Amino acid sequence: MSNEKNNRLDTLRHSCAHLLAAAILEMFPEAKLGVGPAVDNGFYYDFDLPRTLIPEDLPLIEEKMKALIKQDLPFEKEEVELNKAKELLEKAGQDYKLELVKDLPADEITFYKTGNFVDLCKGPHIKSTKELENAGWKLTKIAGAYWRGSEENKMLQRIYGACFQTKDELKQYEEMMIEAEKRDHRKLGKELDLFVFSDLVGPGLPLYTPKGTIIKDELQKKVEKICRQYGFQKVSCPSLAKIDLFKISGHADKFGDELFRVSSQGGLNFVLKPVQCPHQTQIYASKMRSYKDLPIRYMESDKQYRAEKTGEVGGLSRVFAITVEDGHSFCRIDQVKEEVMNMVKIIKDFYSEIGMWGNHKVSLSVRDYDHPEKYIGTKEDWDHAERMLEEISNEMELGAIKHEGEAALYGPKLDFMFKDAMGRDVQIPTVQLDFATPKRFELTYTDENNESISPVMVHRAILGSYERFIALLIEHFAGAFPFWLSPTQITIIPVAEVHNEYAKKVAKELAAFRVEIDSRNESLGKRIREAEIKKTPYTIVLGDKEENDQTITIRTRGTKELVTQKISELIEILDEKTC
Ligand SMILES: [Zn+2]
Ligand SMILES: [Zn+2]
The missing domain is CATH 3.40.50.800 (Anticodon-binding domain)
Structure with missing residues (x-):
């Protein structure tokens, strides 16, 4: 979808959210409004209400919204000065909006008026409610959501809506949702006896049954077989490490509270690894390396642990123990191009086996050129690395589209996006250049002149996390796995x-x-x-x-x-x- 079309659709969706809020205020004049943005497939609006909503409320709210659409009400913009805005919101009892307005630059405060409804909002909106007449929209569900996403705040009630340009598109979306429900990996995972959860073990910790383990092992065998053809050797590292390892790599900072800390009575203190790369650097560092030894390629399928706050109950999409297929190449700068090309070939081979290659897009994620301070590494390294990935995209006819500001902290990357059987985007494989990590760990090799040089580290993920990937495959195949994967x-x-x-x-x-x-x-x-x-x-x-x-x-x-x-x-x- 073009950006312009996307923006138009977002405007339509967000405008629909305004009507939802207007309808809610008709039903509950004392309602306090949170935020109401456009999201994938529609919009939502958060409310603080005098009572809990029930599903039967949704059709009633929809009726009120329809009436507003019929009235052909314009969205009228009004710029308001800060103190005046505060006064208006205070008078209306809109505490949440009042909190928001305090964070806004004083010269950017606008209200939008639609009929009797006035909302603090920066826009844009459609011109008149009538534009929603031919659109396909529907309120879909009620959920709870903390104000500003923080558990310390009050839980508000969130109403979700779907919204599309046409009624046909809405119908297609609804059919897709029915299909998605049938294919839901939580439901099929149970029916096909692939994984279970135990209260005693804890949430977010799936247990693979014999059948689920077969799928996991077959995937691992497939990836490893392909990677071996490109010179990857398997390594195996413990789940624990001293926190110093992750302080050097930068992950201690990055993951902060999401790190699991483990200690013994004997005074040992470790963290559970949140990523695998740092351990692998220490295998490289265990020996003197010469330019002739490179590239050195390691791969590993092991668990990593993150104490993510949001847990999706009963599913594989968000778990605390994540089995990740990870791999790295430590190489000379003159070898980077071939290394990246090989990794792209691995991704191609693997996704061809799954039947997803061909229906994919590639993104070349580069720096935010206006903010070089956000990244580690020199300008020369970045220029070089980005140029190289561009060349690779051209030579391999990947058709990678450049996305500024999407690079990793330590280097640019190629990201692959696939479509699953229901047309949903799935972004998993990635190849990333990293000049910084080897320097942080003082990894070196000696070159022809006996000088000590930092290698480049190329990270690659093929299937990413087994949990997410298996969830994806269950839904993609609707449980009817290809022969080689069938338990x-x-x-x-x-x-x-x-x-x-x-x-x-x-x-x-x-x-x-x-x-x-x-x-x-x-x-x-x-x-x-x-x-x-x-x-x-x-x-x-x-x-x-x-x-x-x-x-x-x-x-x-x-x-x-x-x-x-x-x-x-x-x-x-x-x-x-x-x-
Ligand atoms: Zn708005
Ligand atoms: Zn890595």
Whole structure:
């Protein structure tokens, strides 16, 4: 979407929020208003109300909003002087707005009036409420939200709305939401028995079941197999470290309260690692390195820990223990280009396997040129690094779009954005140049002239956190994983008890795959249906005919068709799907 179109849509959405506030004030004249911004897919407005809202309130509020739209009311701007603004808000009892106005520059205070409704707001808005007549909008939910996002403040009631240019777009969005609910990884994770939570273990700490562990391990094997082809070696580091490690890396500052601190009675004090890079620098630092040794590439799939405040209950999207697939290359400046190109190839290989490559965008995240003080490192290093990433984008035809101010603290990066099956943007893989960390840890190598030089560190994430990635995959595939990722690849169903022995024989021949025999005393139809619900790629049914002919009857996921063939024929097909 173009920026201009985006801005127009945001204006429409935010204007709709004004009408929501106006409607609320009609219902509750004593309501105090918080903020009401445009957000993805719509808007919200926060209110301090005399009673708790119930879902039945939403249609009533919508009716009031519709009436305001019909009246074709203009949005009238009025610039107000600070003291006057305070006076107006005080008189109206709008304590929250009063708090906001105190933070505003005195010459930038504007009120917007729509009918009887007046709101402190900087705009912009649509010209008249009538512009919302053909738009598609709807109030969607009620939630709680702390004033200014701080737990120390009062909890307000937030009403969310969806808002689009047209009614058709709203309809599409609603259909997408229904689909998203069906695919919700929390729901499917339970149905497919992939992960669980325990009150005794604690919130935000998912436990992978045997089936979920298979998915995690298969992903890890896939990433590591690809990375090994590009010279990555696996390392393994402990979860703890002295805080000094993260003081040097800058992460102690960056994560502050989000660090978990661990101490023993014997006086040992550690923190749980919030990232993996600093540990890995110490493997590099353990030896003298020569220019001939570089590049040195390490990869690791391990847990890192962050005490994030907001926890999404029962889901994998926000957890305290995050399993991260992380990797770094320590290299010479003349090797950076090839290293980055290799990492892009790894990302391409991996996402091709998942079936997402091709439907992606790449962003070249560079400095905010007006504020060089926000970054670590010299101007020369930055110029060089940004130029290099641009060259790579051109040579590899990535079509990276430059985004100023999006670089990491220590260097520019290439970010990859994919679309999932529901059209949602997913930004995971990234390749980042880092000149600063090696200097902070005084990492060196000796060059041809025996001089001590700092290597460059290239960070890369392929799938990022396993938890987030598995949540994404569950929703992307709606639980119907590709064959190589499916926890159970084949379910064998003997028609009757007499076929159990033959079922075992077939399972043995298919031992290279993950096979389950369902010989429960349930009807054939029920067992087939359950295999379908579990989204097993192949279901094999074995009866008299199959046993006599030494064949198998196969049903492929998503089809009703049954095919009878020799076991060897199936193995041939499956071998191709696993490699
Ligand atoms: Zn406004
Ligand atoms: Zn890193």
